[in-house]
Amino acid sequence: MSGARTMRAGTFLLLGASLLAICPDARADASCEHLLPGPVATGKATRLINADDLVRLRDIGRPEGSAFSAPTPLGASPDGQEVAFIVRRADPNRNDYCLGLVVASRNGAVRLLDQGGEMATASLDGEGGRMPTGVPEVWAPRWSPDGRQIAFQRRDDGVTQLWIVPAAGGKARAITQGKVDIEAFAWSADGQFLLVASRPAILADKDRVDAEGLGGWLYDRRVAPNIGPRPRPPVGLAVEARLIDVATGAQRAATHAEAEQLAESRNLAPLAQAADGRRAWLAPESTAPLSPERIKVRNRDGRDIPCPSPLCLGDVQGLWWDAQGQLYFLRREGWAKEDMVLYAWTLDDSAPRPVLRTRDVLLGCVQGGAALYCLRENATTPRYLARIALTDGRAESLFVPNPEFAHIRLGSVERLRWRNDRGLAAWGDLVLPPGARPGQKFPLVVVQYHSDGFLRGGTGDEYPIQLFAAHGMAVLSLERPAFVATGQPGLRTMDDFNRAMQAGWAERWSLLSSLMTGIDTVKARGIINPDRIGITGLSDGSSTVRFALINRPIFAAASISNCCFDANMVMMQAGIAFADKQRAYGLPPLTRPDPDLWRPYSVAMNAGKLNRPLLMQLSDDEYIHSLEGFTALREYGQPVEMHVFPGEHHIKWQPAHRRATYLRNLDWFAYWLEGKRDPAPAKQDQYARWDAMRSNMTAKMAGNAP
Incomplete structure (x- = not known):
């Protein structure tokens, strides 16, 4: 079934004022009053785009459509009827961002549960140390097992803490107050505790580098001169896992099993666990660099079964089981991987069947019951939240962050x-x-x-x-x-x-x-x-x-x-x-x-x-x-x-x-x-420089300049 439907003027208007609920306890900032869109009048696209239309786009996750290897920004509720995410909108006049925790329901209702915090950027492990990238950090909210609370990361005063908020609305509160970032978290099975991961060793490293500076920093592999002379934080600082009692705030060190559970929750590689114990994952075909990966399944009897179809090899973006034990996977294929196809595979059948084929980009898909919640976009449609039924690939729009684009030519x-x-x-x-x-x-x-x-x-x-x-x-x-x-x-x-x-x-x-x-x-x-x-x-x-x-x-x-x-x-x-x-x-x-x-x-x-x-x-x-x-x-x-x-x-x-x-x-x-x-007076200096460049180029081409 084709899913390559273009979401243009009419469908952008699915989000109306009657569907939007602002939680009364969400902290408000006057400059962020348009963090969520209001009602948009129907009508044709009438005006041309301007720079602020692009800068002020409401974003969910990383902006680039090809960022399919990034963590998902979506968190589905236990009953599969709602999905939570962080919305981010830039304000170039203040040179700042507005952020908020949002929940979208399958019935079309949208509510803002928390507003505030700072935009965080990610770092990566580079040669010799950690490197800042400028790429937005991606954090997925997580629902408690009973669906009554949502935990989420929020950055204030330069430190990322863990917060929780009632899913039905109410006051959000921070449950960590440390000096280092909370990098990952997970709920315990009973919902009474939260596992959190941080790196306290980064503070000790800072103190060591500060002390070293008193005698002069050693210029070695830690230093990237473009960033500065200060040695960078090393790669591989130890991660510390702790268990926090949600009701009392009491903390203790995590056990080895709890730390492993938390580490698994941070894994970006596609991995799916079925209710009956079966697992699906990707395994490289060879030891060659960038070897394509094949889907493998560990059956209930402990046997590993590789999917024999060529459709199960390479460019798989996600894996999910349904209640009947059927495995679904999303794959890039076609000319230079321009298509995305959702397949269903019954393990005793060697041929996966396509459920949805689209040239749209599907990002950050998470399972909610018998459907996937995905961020979807195409060349002329900014990102929006869609629900895709696993059975037949039928797609519906749940939240359109930027309905104003319906009026832009x-x-x-x-x-x-x-x-x-x-x-x-x-x-x-x-x-x-x-x-x-x-x-x-x-x-x-x-x-x-x-x-x-x-x-x-x-x-x-x-x-x-x-x-x-x-x-x-x-x-x-x-x-x-x-x-x-x-x-x-x-x-x-x-x-x-x-x-x-x-x-x-x-x-x-x-x-x-x-x-x-x-x-x-x-x-x-x-x-x-x-x-x-x-x-x-x-x-x-x-x-x-x-x-x-x-x-x-x-x-x-x-x-x-x-x-x-x-x-x-x-x-x-x-x-x-x-x-x-x-x-x-x-x-x-x-x-x-x-x-x-x-x-x-x-x-x-x-x-x-x-x-x-x-x-x-x-x-x-x-x-x-x-x-x-x-x-x-x-x-x-x-x-x-x-x-x-x-x-x-x-x-x-x-x-x-x-x-x-x-x-x-x-x-x-x-x-x-x-x-x-541009005739704007403020820009005339730049045109004077460029005019001088042009004159010099003309003279050089005429042979009148060295």
Whole structure:
């Protein structure tokens, strides 16, 4: 049964005032009065999108549609009739967020149980220590076994505590008051206790580093110069599990069995436990890096049964049992994994049957009785909460966080497909301006590097796709192909895999081929001006931009969010741990330079010939990586401009910064691709700089400048 129904104007209006209940005990903030949507009048889409429409989107979970490996933000009630989640909305004027705990019922009722707290960002284990990312932390509320209370994480004054609130409404209260974050939690089977996980050792590490600083920090693998000279917290600090009595607050250390229960609740890998004791999980087919995983089931008699069907191998996103002992799983498949399919598998039947097939993205699915609750979105539909029946795949919308989009005219979206010169499948979404007419030609902006779900701002959310379209530009939103080393024989470890990716810049050439093939596919339609193509990117996408500017100089302007992977930067500016890793992957040390190896990729080595306007909008803990390339570009008089955002990481999380990057990117491409400028007085200094860049470029091309 097809589930690829587009949720546009009419269905956005399912959430009306009569369905929305604000719990009287939920703490209110006047600036957050629109955390939940109010009633929206019916009618056609009448206006174009603006930057604040995107910045102020109400989010559930991580914003990016391709973030299918992230933890689920959803918690289903024991009876399967309700689901709880945290709603987050940015306020760029205050440079802050509004957050609230929300419950949506199957009957359409929505209630706000708690409001307040701070947005938390996640860190990851990097080479030499923990690294901040800027990516929103994802916390799923959990219901007590009797369904009467909901426990949830909330961050205040820089520390994440555990809170509980009556599910029917009432005053929320914190049940932990520690100095370190509560990282995970679970209810006991009887609902009288809560298991919590934290890392008190992080305080002891802070004290040790503070003491070390009195005699000077040792510069070693702990230090990432881009973040700062202070040694980072080490990877693998011990997790401490405690048991808290919900009624009295009394605490004790968790037993080994209780700690294991808590650890299992933190596992992100798909795992399903049936009521009769059967288990289902994913197991790699081989020891090769990134080996596809196959569904396996441990039957009631303890036997492990692999699912023999090829449909059970690779890209499985979730596993669930129904009451009859049938296993359901959600899988990505089709051209470059663009489809999502829900399958049902009866263990004595070798062929799983499809229940739902859709090109929409389904995220964070959790089981509630005989249905899944999922976050659902597509190219022109922002994320909403859906209920999907396991029996027949019938889907219904339960909560639409952003019904205002029913009144916004968006550009049309068409999916294009191609293969690159390595035979790898890829796709791109071509977005044309609203009201585009046959015969019109547009400048083109390329946005990278995932194109899943709602087309917001590309990976990292800095390049506003629909805002570009509203201002007369076509957009090609790219989905990167599979890694070029995937399936390559003889690779035994991830180091082997990364060496194969980096050898001869193999991955970069593969991505460049996909990029150029996608652009040629659009060119063949005769709808773009080939002399007015811009390109953008963050992280891996930024690497693709720089590689393309050097090796395929067809672009009229570029904007990047990270820069630059140059020889000296790799071995000096990112620290000892990063340099050691890059040498292990085959790059030469600083003392034995290899210009021929670096020439296809180094901005610094190619600075004299780029001759393209380049905008850099960088975080303050990454801008140091750009200095080698930026300085070389500046010395050659190239049109380059850098902006550094304070308190940011790899992903920019502050609302004011996100709005600023949106608007500057819009101004940048409107200026260089369309010759347009915003008349606002506050922006005239930027146009004076850009006019000077253009004059210098013109003089250089005429041979009148060095």
